[in-house]
Amino acid sequence: MVLKRFSHFLDALSEDEIPVGLSEKYPIWKKNKATLWYYPSKHRKFKEPIFLIYSVVNKAYILDLAPSLSLIEAFTNAGYDTYLIDFGTPGFEDRNTTIDDYITKYIEKAYTRALRHACTNEMTVIGFCLGGTLATVFAAITDQKIKNLILAVSPIDFSQFPIFDKWQKALRDGEVKVDDFIDTIGMVPPDFIKYGTRLIVAPVSYSHYLALLNRSDDPKYREKWLRMNKWTLDHIPLPGKAFNQLMNDYVRDNKIVEGGLEVNGIPVDFRNITCNLLVFSTKYDPLVPSELCEPIMDLVGSEDKTFILFEGGHASLVANKSMPFPMEDWLLNHCTPVDDDC
Amino acid sequence: MGQVTLDVYDLLKKGGTFLQFQINNMIQNQLNHYSLINVAKTQTNALTKKIKKLQQYTEQTAAVLNLPTKTDLSNATQLILQSEEKIDNIDDQLYQITKMLHEMKELVAKIALSNHESMDAPLSASLSEEIAKQEEEIATLQQEMLQVKQKMAEQKEQLIITETPSVDPYKVN
Numbered sequence: 001m002v003l004k005r006f007s008h009f010l011d012a013l014s015e016d017e018i019p020v021g022l023s024e025k026y027p028i029w030k031k032n033k034a035t036l037w038y039y040p041s042k043h044r045k046f047k048e049p050i051f052l053i054y055s056v057v058n059k060a061y062i063l064d065l066a067p068s069l070s071l072i073e074a075f076t077n078a079g080y081d082t083y084l085i086d087f088g089t090p091g092f093e094d095r096n097t098t099i100d101d102y103i104t105k106y107i108e109k110a111y112t113r114a115l116r117h118a119c120t121n122e123m124t125v126i127g128f129c130l131g132g133t134l135a136t137v138f139a140a141i142t143d144q145k146i147k148n149l150i151l152a153v154s155p156i157d158f159s160q161f162p163i164f165d166k167w168q169k170a171l172r173d174g175e176v177k178v179d180d181f182i183d184t185i186g187m188v189p190p191d192f193i194k195y196g197t198r199l200i201v202a203p204v205s206y207s208h209y210l211a212l213l214n215r216s217d218d219p220k221y222r223e224k225w226l227r228m229n230k231w232t233l234d235h236i237p238l239p240g241k242a243f244n245q246l247m248n249d250y251v252r253d254n255k256i257v258e259g260g261l262e263v264n265g266i267p268v269d270f271r272n273i274t275c276n277l278l279v280f281s282t283k284y285d286p287l288v289p290s291e292l293c294e295p296i297m298d299l300v301g302s303e304d305k306t307f308i309l310f311e312g313g314h315a316s317l318v319a320n321k322s323m324p325f326p327m328e329d330w331l332l333n334h335c336t337p338v339d340d341d342c
Numbered sequence: 343m344g345q346v347t348l349d350v351y352d353l354l355k356k357g358g359t360f361l362q363f364q365i366n367n368m369i370q371n372q373l374n375h376y377s378l379i380n381v382a383k384t385q386t387n388a389l390t391k392k393i394k395k396l397q398q399y400t401e402q403t404a405a406v407l408n409l410p411t412k413t414d415l416s417n418a419t420q421l422i423l424q425s426e427e428k429i430d431n432i433d434d435q436l437y438q439i440t441k442m443l444h445e446m447k448e449l450v451a452k453i454a455l456s457n458h459e460s461m462d463a464p465l466s467a468s469l470s471e472e473i474a475k476q477e478e479e480i481a482t483l484q485q486e487m488l489q490v491k492q493k494m495a496e497q498k499e500q501l502i503i504t505e506t507p508s509v510d511p512y513k514v515n
Contacts, residue, residue, distance in 0.1 A: 091502050093416035163370050170379045181390040203369045207362045210355040
């Protein structure tokens, strides 16, 4: 039994490329490397489709790992037509792309295209991780109507970083400046992102192998592990200008909370967010602890706003076959049912 | 007396996870130190200067050998991106025009229905016909623009220097 499990463990490690992102999807708009994907629901039950914004430093297929392991599939099965703006993998030619560009030239344009495609005037916008941070700024500046805004493990208040406080202080005091270095290399390579994230979460990481070894006789667990592991190692480069803007405006100056954030020179007022708001965070997330997410509740103008703290870690909510229950319930109460399957 | 079975792997997982937590805590505490911050402070500028010099030499050498550099290729790609953006903006405007034309057509139809015995009926019909013609032309134009955008994307593909060539599940072929 012990040896059999070890043999399964070795088999899993030598597994070839595992397919991900298998839900039925159609590209409806492309710009540069970005694609707006449409995932039709077989039994559309709600008037407002869902518009997903994922992080700019990871690949979006975590939302659609495999059948029965896909949040997107959970949305379409529940009757929501779903759109996803996938930023693609930027190259050296995109080194001057800023966070403002991501918001105005990609997210806002894609949202307009999705509205146009769905023949509707409002949607539920869901932002994950850093994508949620961008979704918040987008919701504050856009003229387009948003029915509901859901922010999942999205950092807002960067003053509350739990570890590396001395580095953060040095960054805030202007002692450590990396702008010039990043501008020189142009792009932040995916390995920088990978090891940077790892430094915050776990510089030495082998416990996931022990978890696989422990449950390697369960084929379902093996498959999920392989897909999650693939995603964990699959980072994308970030344009240097976007990195600098993130580090200076969002992390160092904490402008979302402390004020002064501008998009293309126009001040951002988060009280402009008046749509229904659901913010959720997880208890065991060393990367984006709940203290970083919750402060958005005091910044927005929304009357209907809810904050939920779940059990689990950073990616555990999205890599599932169903929506987290309170989210499913919340969406049911905040979306308009349609009478026919149009 | 009940028999207790020891699961080696479960024990290994629990012990290993605890040890990993301890090691990581230690590493993170060691890295969160002013001496390291000082190294970063002093060495970043020196490293940046060296990289800039290297880039400068590469550009100069490439210019002498008449070879395009990564910067040259990316500049050409940026021109394509700008054109792509302009096409998108035109497409948005055309969409707005189509929407307005559609509304006009509905209005003309309504007027024609309310005044169906008046002299305006032929005028309404010709107006509707003209609007339909315009809509058709716009649709053709949008189709042509889409083709141009696709061709530009193909050209861009030839110029792009991808940092991480990997199998992308979201790549459209």
